[in-house]
Amino acid sequence: MLLEIRDLKVGYKVDGMLTEVVRGVDLEIRKGECVGLVGESGCGKTTVGLAITRLIPERKGKIISGRVLLEGRDLFGLDDEALRAVRGKRISYVFQEPFSSLNPVFTIYEQIKESLPEKKATDRAISEILKAVGLDEIAGRKKVYPHELSGGMQQRVMIAMAIASRPELLVLDEPTTALDVTVQKQILDLIMELKNKMDLSILFISHDLNMIFRAADRINVMYAGRIAEQGPKKDMVSKPLHPYTRGLIESIPCIGHRKKAFDAIEGRTPLFSDLPEGCKFHPRCRFRVEACMKEEPGLEQVSSGHTARCIRAKELLLNGAGKGR
Amino acid sequence: MIKYIFNRLIGLVPLLLGITIITFAVIHLAPGKPTDMETQFNPKVSMEARERIAHLYGLDKPLHVQYADWLKRFLRFDFGVSFVDSRPVIQKIGERIPITLGINLASIILILLIGVPIGVSSAVKEGGFYDRFMTVFVFVGFAIPTFWLSLILMDLVGVRWGLLPISGIKSLEFERFGLFEKVIDVARHLILPVAVSAFGGLAGISRYMRSNMVHVLKQDYIRTARAKGLKEKAVIYKHALRNALLPVVTILGLSVPGLIGGSVIFESIFSIPGMGRLFYESVMARDYPVIMGVLVIGAMLTLLGNLLADVSYAAVDPRIKL
Numbered sequence: 001m002l003l004e005i006r007d008l009k010v011g012y013k014v015d016g017m018l019t020e021v022v023r024g025v026d027l028e029i030r031k032g033e034c035v036g037l038v039g040e041s042g043c044g045k046t047t048v049g050l051a052i053t054r055l056i057p058e059r060k061g062k063i064i065s066g067r068v069l070l071e072g073r074d075l076f077g078l079d080d081e082a083l084r085a086v087r088g089k090r091i092s093y094v095f096q097e098p099f100s101s102l103n104p105v106f107t108i109y110e111q112i113k114e115s116l117p118e119k120k121a122t123d124r125a126i127s128e129i130l131k132a133v134g135l136d137e138i139a140g141r142k143k144v145y146p147h148e149l150s151g152g153m154q155q156r157v158m159i160a161m162a163i164a165s166r167p168e169l170l171v172l173d174e175p176t177t178a179l180d181v182t183v184q185k186q187i188l189d190l191i192m193e194l195k196n197k198m199d200l201s202i203l204f205i206s207h208d209l210n211m212i213f214r215a216a217d218r219i220n221v222m223y224a225g226r227i228a229e230q231g232p233k234k235d236m237v238s239k240p241l242h243p244y245t246r247g248l249i250e251s252i253p254c255i256g257h258r259k260k261a262f263d264a265i266e267g268r269t270p271l272f273s274d275l276p277e278g279c280k281f282h283p284r285c286r287f288r289v290e291a292c293m294k295e296e297p298g299l300e301q302v303s304s305g306h307t308a309r310c311i312r313a314k315e316l317l318l319n320g321a322g323k324g325r
Numbered sequence: 326m327i328k329y330i331f332n333r334l335i336g337l338v339p340l341l342l343g344i345t346i347i348t349f350a351v352i353h354l355a356p357g358k359p360t361d362m363e364t365q366f367n368p369k370v371s372m373e374a375r376e377r378i379a380h381l382y383g384l385d386k387p388l389h390v391q392y393a394d395w396l397k398r399f400l401r402f403d404f405g406v407s408f409v410d411s412r413p414v415i416q417k418i419g420e421r422i423p424i425t426l427g428i429n430l431a432s433i434i435l436i437l438l439i440g441v442p443i444g445v446s447s448a449v450k451e452g453g454f455y456d457r458f459m460t461v462f463v464f465v466g467f468a469i470p471t472f473w474l475s476l477i478l479m480d481l482v483g484v485r486w487g488l489l490p491i492s493g494i495k496s497l498e499f500e501r502f503g504l505f506e507k508v509i510d511v512a513r514h515l516i517l518p519v520a521v522s523a524f525g526g527l528a529g530i531s532r533y534m535r536s537n538m539v540h541v542l543k544q545d546y547i548r549t550a551r552a553k554g555l556k557e558k559a560v561i562y563k564h565a566l567r568n569a570l571l572p573v574v575t576i577l578g579l580s581v582p583g584l585i586g587g588s589v590i591f592e593s594i595f596s597i598p599g600m601g602r603l604f605y606e607s608v609m610a611r612d613y614p615v616i617m618g619v620l621v622i623g624a625m626l627t628l629l630g631n632l633l634a635d636v637s638y639a640a641v642d643p644r645i646k647l
Binding site: 053084087089101106161 | 451452544545546548549550551552553554555556559564567568571641642643644
């Protein structure tokens with residue numbers, strides 16, 4: 001096991017009060033595996049990604065409890081110095097907005113150089129990294145600034161910075177969301193290519209289920225700060241257990257699929273300051289029963305390696321309910 | 326770049342012309358005449374004599390003719406002679422500019438040296454005790470009237486403790502000093518004025534710097550820098566500071582006119598023969614050539630300062646191309 005997240009709880013400060021937005025998340029990433037973390041905006045998935053190396057700004061939020069184990073070593077127990085040796089070296093990040101994530105006043109060359117250990121930061125090494133992410137045209141050029149590149153190229157630079165020091169785990173936080181659809185595919189292809197070449201493990205965070213289905217081996221669905229369902233990709237596609245996962249899959253629009261309107265999940269994500277009693281999804285759930293409003297269910301294993309946080313998971317699976325497509 | 330600067334300079338010409346017309350008109354429209362000092366207070370001066378003096382100064386001609394005369398001389402960079410002591414205007418200004426410029430330059434350097442670190446460290450510890458203390462400190466400096474603080478310091482440091490001279494920029498024995506002693510002497514005279522004006526100006530730069538820095542520290546690229554595993558020092562003093570300093574360049578360019586303008590109150594308190602007092606005295610005496618000289622040179626430096634701000638911004642920010 002490369003990375004284990006155990007009962008992670010993170011809160012954000014709102015008006016001086018700490019509001020829990022990650023309410024106990026367990027997640028595992030094996031070596032060489034791509035794990036998807038999917039959910040609507042504001043479900044806490046980005047926060048999980050940042051919390052792994054304690055990147056949540058102190059003035060904004062706080063890791064309340066939990067453990068993050070990198071090959072068995074608890075990252076939350078490390079001092080700042082030791083943590084810096086993990087950040088960017090063993091665990092790297094690629095963020096959503098490449099333009100704002102690159103420092104506008106430093107050249108691409110300087111910014112990639114920073115990601116390398118001093119001894120290895122040679123011009124040749126930097127050129128090679130740029131070539132590895134398909135930026136041959138700016139490899140060897142030292143005076144290129146972020147604003148001179150297109151969004152797709154900027155994201156390639158972000159990826160170059162992330163892989164520069166050959167990390168074991170890559171955390172991709174919505175790496176394609178800010179890009180054009182055609183560019184999205186190129187970036188995804190690049191990521192998959194690098195994953196195979198460099199034997200990377202990946203945590204792929206996205207709200208885009210299509211992307212997750214293409215990239216991930218295993219998928220975690222997150223809702224209101226907790227994992228709602230977790231399992232291997234093929235199980236999740238063929239027999240989703242949680243009504244929320246089902247809703248997400250059904251709301252993917254399909255070209256050529258003649259429907260008057262695609263099914264969206266009704267309602268909106270609840271506010272963390274005002275979460276409903278019982279199952280947090282019940283106000284939006286088509287299958288809710290009396291019991292759903294009383295107690296929040298735990299993650300139950302339904303089949304091997306496939307768990308869901310729904311009291312009716314097994315029952316609904318047997319009935320095949322809601323498979324309207 | 327060169328072409329841009331050239332085009333901007335060409336563009337400044339009509340602007341400067343407009344400024345001179347308005348200034349010239351306003352000065353001459355103001356009540357009182359340059360001849361008043363010599364005539365109004367002396368009952369023996371006849372009507373004839375008054376006209377003769379006015380004619381001597383060219384004040385009997387129509388205003389537009391006077392302006393044309395002034396402009397012709399200005400094109401040769403000749404600002405005429407003072408009505409008061411008949412010395413060339415350019416010479417009178419030339420004596421004063423180094424003093425005012427020197428004091429203001431020293432003060433702005435001091436403000437930057439103290440204000441930028443205060444702003445940066447406040448932003449890093451945003452909302453903490455240090456931040457709040459510094460906020461109060463710089464605003465106290467901003468709020469205390471310059472003349473009051475000057476007088477208090479002159480009384481304490483100069484009179485009671487006798488540590489520093491309190492007025493002028495040279496001692497009486499100045500001419501007898503060697504070069505090294507001269508430098509020390511001027512420096513000692515300037516400590517109080519520079520300190521007082523820097524204290525008052527601290528609030529501006531430090532608050533500006535603080536808000537820039539707070540803004541920059543929330544940017545995504547700061548998170549990227551942290552995610553790379555950079556030292557917090559590198560994150561703040563390399564990635565954040567460089568971005569937060571960019572707008573300060575503009576502020577500096579825009580402060581050029583203030584550097585030579587001087588302050589009447591300030592220079593009067595410390596008896597500093599600078600531009601502020603020259604301007605005040607010439608306005609009181611309706612010394613038109615000197616007033617025009619000070620204002621026009623001030624306007625030119627303001628315009629050049631703006632240009633300098635734009636050019637230097639392009640020099641430090643790679644996103645801006647001229």
